Amino acid sequence: MFLSLTLGSTLALVALAGCSFEKEEQIWEIAGPVFGTRYHINVVLTEDEARLENLGEGIEEVLDGVDASMSTWRDDSELSRLNSRDDQSEWTDISAPLYEVLVSAADVSSLTDGAFDITIGPVVNLWGFGPEARPDKVPDDNELAARLDATGYEKLELRAEPPAIRASKPQYIDLSAIAKGYGVDAVARYLVSAGVTSYLVEIGGEVRVNGRKPDGSAWRLAIEEPVSEQRQINRVVALDQHAMATSGDYRNYYESEGRRYSHTIDPDTGRPIVHTLASVTVIAENAMLADALATGFNVMGYERAQALATRENIAAYFIVRRDGGFETHHTPAFTSYLTQ
Template identity: 40%
Template sequence: MVLAGVLTGCGNGERLERFDGPTMGSHYSIQYVRHSATPGPKAVQAEVENVLAEVDRQFSTYRSDSDIERFNALPADSCLVMPGPVLELIGVGEQLSAQSDGSFDLTVEPLLNLWGFGPQSREEKVPTAEALAQVRQRVGQGHLRIDGDRLCKDAAVEVDFNSIAAGYAVDRIAARLQALGIDSYLAEATGELKAAGRKPDGSAWRIALEEPRDDRQVAERVIEVNGYAVSTSGDYRRYFEQDGARYSHTFDARTGAPVLHNLASVTVIHPSALMADGLSTLLLILGPERGWDYAQKHGIGVFFVLRDGNRFVTRTNDMFERISSGKTQ
């Protein structure tokens, strides 16, 4: 996802501020319209980074002291008190898992590690059938249970929130910006983003969607966003090839293996960055037919990019066209 925006001032006393920094092993960036009643960028940046630090403490799988990694380290038949946001996202994961017949699953981290894509990976390779069968015993959303303020598991499952945590962080940032009196902004974290209002010159926030290439960045399409979040999931950033087959980091929990269809990327527009993040992953897992039918049934605005030999073919639905053209804003 490429963010398009030119920093310009305006004669009405408004100006466009920008700051950015590292987060979640990647990057975040904020643009917002500042006027006399809103704070300066240093104060806003401190608020945003407080939100990001809290999200990291709760959801990171790359630090052993995070809330979810302390849970992941527990054996089967264990429970641990969790903060409300963790339990909230477990609920979202259960919803997406149920709606995908188990294809979407928050407990695929052992599979990611086995295939070489996870935080504890050693080598990217196709595992043996025996190793895959053993690891699949520790995968399954159904092994999780919420008991009051505790998260419990009846198998040694490990939860990975990477498919929804960044979207949740963007929603939190957007809410914080609005609480500071900022109603025109573009907030992005690790590629997930949400935009509201307009720039000082009255123009819309414009977002460039990347063509799913791993060799260079090429804009596939530019859209306008106001009041919506945008999330793109694709198979073109992390993958390996073995014996003529291409294996990406997008997993179908029902098979325990990466998806092998020709849907290269999915972009979702949704009022919630959390849901856009999760739905883009879900639809990519479901593939070009099941994913399209799901989006149409649930009224989700989508932009699909499919591989057709050496070229890409795009497909969008009416909801995506209406939102990205500003007709529903």
């Protein structure tokens, strides 16, 4: 049985037909819009309308807080205010959540030799994949060089106590490749604090689970076939803890003068990725890390990413374009999650 909670200015409870009147644990769904996409949260609980309403309101509050801190689409967000500062050379105090995300981003940037870079936003915007309008023409070398010169995760410096940031050169920080994952983790922490031990939290494809379904089975998650025309399953994984995120170039792209341009930008070149890796899925302890690693691996391409993930014992699943079709590969750490 599922219960749909529609979150917004009002909260509505809709119970589907065929529900049992016994107080047994069942799966309830809480869903709504956020971050320009949607969230879907399944919780395993006995029927309790008041508790479910409270959970829905609490989840909305948590996600509103993440959006108010980390959105680049909101002029009044904490991150937008930071990005708008002309002089970033002095320490600027930041919230603990924003500091947590920035530290994790820095760690993944170092691990991937800069393939993951939260300062690449100006270049992403230049290609038309951010708040700026889609360009009339493909950026030329001079435009790219100017934007690239203004980027570089190494220019950021973080301080733990009190949380603060400064930059040797003004930076535009874009957390779109890690903030959704953080939002998933924030909701998961809230659910645990509210006494929910079995749940599935999904925001825009980033997922974190814990516990099992009422019948004792693990949560089953699908890895999509990387095709834009339709949605079909490539493989299914089973999880009772941890998080999973996928990054690919098959959904968000545009075509200009017969060429296809992916939304994933290589920080080394300032250009959309052009290699044969169609998608990569990562399983990690938390969604923030899985989200960032999947993006970094997608930038790196199959050979480099596979070598790094294997060396670091990271669970990763790769779908690679070969001869008009796809072939799949995974690291040893991913094997135990695959279903038959």
